[in-house]
Amino acid sequence: MTRPLLATLLFGLALAAPPLDAAGPAAAERDAALAMAGDPVKGKAAYRVCRGCHQADGAGRADAGYPQLAGQQATVLVKQMADVRSGRRQSPAMHPFINPDEVSTRDLADIAAYLAGLPVPAGNGKGDGRHLARGRTLYERDCATCHGRAGEGDGARFVPRLAGQHYRYLVRESTAIRAQAGARRDADADMVRAIAPYTAGDIAAVSDYLARFRSAR
Amino acid sequence: MRVSVPLAAALFAGAAVPAPAADPPAGGDPTRGAVVMAARCAGCHGTDGNSRTRGIPNLAGQQPEYLVRELNGFKEDGRESAPMQAIAQDLSDQDMADLAAFLAGQAPVRGKVTKPALLALGKRIYLNGNPAGGVPACDGCHETRGEGSDRFPRVAGQDVDYTVAQFRLYVAGKRPYARKVMLTVAERLSEKEARAVAEYLASLP
Numbered sequence: 038m039t040r041p042l043l044a045t046l047l048f049g050l051a052l053a054a055p056p057l058d059a060a061g062p063a064a065a066e067r068d069a070a071l072a073m074a075g076d077p078v079k080g081k082a083a084y085r086v087c088r089g090c091h092q093a094d095g096a097g098r099a100d101a102g103y104p105q106l107a108g109q110q111a112t113v114l115v116k117q118m119a120d121v122r123s124g125r126r127q128s129p130a131m132h133p134f135i136n137p138d139e140v141s142t143r144d145l146a147d148i149a150a151y152l153a154g155l156p157v158p159a160g161n162g163k164g165d166g167r168h169l170a171r172g173r174t175l176y177e178r179d180c181a182t183c184h185g186r187a188g189e190g191d192g193a194r195f196v197p198r199l200a201g202q203h204y205r206y207l208v209r210e211s212t213a214i215r216a217q218a219g220a221r222r223d224a225d226a227d228m229v230r231a232i233a234p235y236t237a238g239d240i241a242a243v244s245d246y247l248a249r250f251r252s253a254r
Numbered sequence: 255m256r257v258s259v260p261l262a263a264a265l266f267a268g269a270a271v272p273a274p275a276a277d278p279p280a281g282g283d284p285t286r287g288a289v290v291m292a293a294r295c296a297g298c299h300g301t302d303g304n305s306r307t308r309g310i311p312n313l314a315g316q317q318p319e320y321l322v323r324e325l326n327g328f329k330e331d332g333r334e335s336a337p338m339q340a341i342a343q344d345l346s347d348q349d350m351a352d353l354a355a356f357l358a359g360q361a362p363v364r365g366k367v368t369k370p371a372l373l374a375l376g377k378r379i380y381l382n383g384n385p386a387g388g389v390p391a392c393d394g395c396h397e398t399r400g401e402g403s404d405r406f407p408r409v410a411g412q413d414v415d416y417t418v419a420q421f422r423l424y425v426a427g428k429r430p431y432a433r434k435v436m437l438t439v440a441e442r443l444s445e446k447e448a449r450a451v452a453e454y455l456a457s458l459p
Binding site for chain 1: 383385386388390391392393394395403405406433434435437438
């Protein structure tokens with residue numbers, strides 16, 4: 038039940054577009070949404086179309102690779118939704134669900150305001166717990182400067198909160214950012230540089246450390 | 255059926271449907287909707303919107319926004335169904351609003367499960383989706399008990415054959431107001447999953 042021709046055309050367009058131009062629409066929509074004051078009450082209603090994967094409490098699903106969104110930085114949520122919608126961040130699973138007929142630019146602002154205000158759920162997915170000391174060392178050396186001592190992120194610079202995120206999601210996205218060949222070409226240049234030398238073991242250790250990191254917002 | 259005696263008498267006497275009030279209530283007049291229902295729809299959908307025929311959708315309790323939209327789909331935008339296209343041609347905007355107001359207030363009855371063995375799979379997909387296939391949980395949009403909302407239709411208690419047919423129409427691009435969300439879900443469901451979800455929907459009160 039697929040549409041190979043359309044997929045081929047879209048893929049062709051994506052390849053044809055120069056990377057800098059690809060950032061344009063996403064950045065423009067991001068900035069337009071950020072200029073609006075998000076309304077969490079309206080955001081709760083607009084978020085209904087997201088709940089089927091990200092859950093009513095924003096917890097996502099550890100087993101499915103759906104990220105935890107509750108308590109995330111609002112600016113980060115807006116940026117990522119705009120990136121996915123534009124195709125700059127490639128998420129074939131999510132892309133059809135955030136189409137402009139379903140989610141307006143204003144909805145991006147409202148949804149982000151709603152999710153940012155939710156409590157971070159407990160019970161997120163963890164790793165095997167065997168390399169937490171190594172994870173902490175790496176995190177404090179390479180990551181904390183931007184992502185914060187408590188993994189809280191930095192909304193002003195679009196740096197995501199990482200504490201309490203699902204382990205498998207952190208591993209998958211970190212690996213994709215490191216690869217810079219496909220899904221995460223939207224990643225920040227400093228992030229790409231910082232993670233370039235990481236081994237799979239390094240990524241696993243830091244991800245497990247962060248998944249277990251409980252912190253105040 | 256909630257039809258007032260004078261209206262029913264008028265209907266019986268052959269005066270098909272009374273003219274709408276000069277200033278109809280916002281959202282439709284359910285009393286007038288009952289008369290339109292009896293005159294135009296009840297033969298297939300039942301007097302209260304609970305169909306007795308396989309393949310004919312249950313309409314009782316349906317969300318009014320959805321009913322009006324789909325009636326317009328039959329009338330103007332090529333939603334397929336020869337009988338419905340013909341009937342919708344004669345329905346005014348007021349008729350549609352009144353019908354929707356009437357049906358929204360009717361008590362739905364449970365649909366008929368045809369393959370109970372599929373209920374467990376259908377429930378799992380409805381409540382959890384199929385992450386491996388990129389299928390979101392249905393309850394995210396259609397609510398936990400399938401009651402829908404102003405934005406998404408009621409699906410609880412629906413006829414199994416009708417639901418399966420609609421999944422196929424979405425994939426074939428033959429639902430005129432198909433939203434990309436539902437089209438994507440229909441594309442990602444396997445035949446067995448689609449059938450299982452339909453069975454589970456029928457089982458919901």
